[in-house]
Amino acid sequence: MAQVNSINNATSQLTIDPGASGNSFVQYNVNASSKFIMGIDDSASDAFKVSVGSALGTTDSFIITSAGYNTMPLCPAFLGYLPSTDTNVTGDATVYTLGGTTALTKAFDLGTNFTTAGVFTAPITARYHFTAMVEANNMTSSNNLYYIQIVTTNRTYQINIDPASIIGSGILSNKVATVADMTSGDTAKVQISVANTTKVVGCVGGSNGNSSFSGFLAC
Amino acid sequence: MAQINSINNATSKLTIDPGASGNSFVQFNVNASSKFIVGIDDSASDVFKISQGSALGTNDTFIMNTSGVPRMPLQAAFLGYLPSTDTNATGDTTQYTLGGTTALTKVFDQGTNFTTAGVFTAPVTGRYHLSGMIYLGALTSSNNLATIDIVTTATIYDINFNCSSVISSGKLSIGINTMASMTAGDTAFVRTRAEGTSKVVSVLGGANANSSFSGYLVC
Numbered sequence: 001m002a003q004v005n006s007i008n009n010a011t012s013q014l015t016i017d018p019g020a021s022g023n024s025f026v027q028y029n030v031n032a033s034s035k036f037i038m039g040i041d042d043s044a045s046d047a048f049k050v051s052v053g054s055a056l057g058t059t060d061s062f063i064i065t066s067a068g069y070n071t072m073p074l075c076p077a078f079l080g081y082l083p084s085t086d087t088n089v090t091g092d093a094t095v096y097t098l099g100g101t102t103a104l105t106k107a108f109d110l111g112t113n114f115t116t117a118g119v120f121t122a123p124i125t126a127r128y129h130f131t132a133m134v135e136a137n138n139m140t141s142s143n144n145l146y147y148i149q150i151v152t153t154n155r156t157y158q159i160n161i162d163p164a165s166i167i168g169s170g171i172l173s174n175k176v177a178t179v180a181d182m183t184s185g186d187t188a189k190v191q192i193s194v195a196n197t198t199k200v201v202g203c204v205g206g207s208n209g210n211s212s213f214s215g216f217l218a219c
Numbered sequence: 220m221a222q223i224n225s226i227n228n229a230t231s232k233l234t235i236d237p238g239a240s241g242n243s244f245v246q247f248n249v250n251a252s253s254k255f256i257v258g259i260d261d262s263a264s265d266v267f268k269i270s271q272g273s274a275l276g277t278n279d280t281f282i283m284n285t286s287g288v289p290r291m292p293l294q295a296a297f298l299g300y301l302p303s304t305d306t307n308a309t310g311d312t313t314q315y316t317l318g319g320t321t322a323l324t325k326v327f328d329q330g331t332n333f334t335t336a337g338v339f340t341a342p343v344t345g346r347y348h349l350s351g352m353i354y355l356g357a358l359t360s361s362n363n364l365a366t367i368d369i370v371t372t373a374t375i376y377d378i379n380f381n382c383s384s385v386i387s388s389g390k391l392s393i394g395i396n397t398m399a400s401m402t403a404g405d406t407a408f409v410r411t412r413a414e415g416t417s418k419v420v421s422v423l424g425g426a427n428a429n430s431s432f433s434g435y436l437v438c
Contacts, residue, residue: 016231016233018230018231019231025232025233026233026245027235028267030237035285036267051287052283059287062283074289075288075289127298127329127435129348144388145388147392149427155426155427156427158392160391160392162390175394176394178350179297179298179434180298217288217290218294218296219294219296219329219435
């Protein structure tokens with residue numbers, strides 16, 4: 001028999017059960033204003049949710065499926081990639097910003113914190129995981145330094161390679177990943193530089209995400 | 220009018236509302252000992268929290284703001300970098316441990332599981348994302364191998380690089396990223412080695428986190 005909104009003092013059990021159908025939830029209000037709601041969404045295969053406001057299914061922030069998988073649909077997360085190649089952007093040590101010339105294509109941008117100019121702005125103070133990949137082309141054996149960096153307000157995370165003898169095709173990818181401390185309002189972007197020739201080195205774009213920037217709020 | 224601690228059997232809704240001010244919460248106890256508390260913290264802009272103990276705002280474990288953005292301030296997460304260069308660290312196959320010579324500078328260490336000696340100890344059994352970056356200097360064409368390892372108790376994650384023809388500048392960055400399964404108490408650290416010369420190869424440090432170790436508990 002369904003137990004509907006019962007409190008069992010013997011087992012310290014608070015049960016909320018709508019019976020055959022309906023949601024089962026706790027509503028957290030302040031002064032009659034619905035702030036958060038937590039419980040089971042009957043219309044979403046009985047997933048457990050924490051949602052902003054007064055309705056499960058609207059502004060869902062945390063979801064656990066009946067199989068135990070959890071997602072956070074409002075957690076800041078983004079992926080942008082260069083859709084087409086930018087030619088002659090470096091080679092002479094010019095610092096090229098991904099998205100600074102051709103606008104990036106955004107694959108996703110939960111929370112709308114990422115611009116097509118390639119800049120992510122932290123919505124809250126937290127630890128963020130970032131990954132950047134850049135494919136450069138038209139390099140020669142004269143290019144003796146190729147770095148990629150994630151530039152945040154607090155610090156720069158950088159990988160340096162010497163491409164001189166590993167660019168038989170003139171093409172080489174570089175990548176960097178880190179967990180970064182970001183204060184609310186801090187920014188992050190990706191830059192590369194290739195040195196020791198003229199400005200003939202390009203940044204390769206395409207829908208495969210050869211040159212891309214992604215990240216998410218880790219904790 | 221504010222609805223204070225009401226049970227509505229018709230809608231299977233338990234409503235908690237302190238009125239004009241105050242927290243709105245459910246307290247989970249065992250034998251009169253407060254274990255966890257779930258609800259809205261009125262003193263923190265009405266964010267939703269799961270906190271340990273008896274008070275929202277103390278030992279907050281899960282926080283969701285009114286935009287639905289979540290964070291976990293007690294989730295294990297760390298970032299440390301080598302603040303200055305360690306010279307003559309390898310080159311003769313010596314295994315150099317990041318933090319083993321010059322102490323690392325800790326940028327953050329949620330949960331205090333990371334030492335300046337570069338060792339992370341898993342506080343719980345879980346899956347951890349780990350990233351290591353090493354920036355080598357004073358390489359020559361005789362250095363035919365450079366490696367970077369993330370060494371966990373269970374597994375060594377390894378990247379090998381033949382650097383003999385890519386070091387015209389004498390410098391090379393190597394990065395490694397992985398998901399690691401770690402049992403509570405397991406450790407992880409980053410090490411590197413170069414081969415082919417005497418012990419003249421440096422590990423370059425600096426505030427840009429060129430040589431660093433970071434990670435966090437994913438799930």
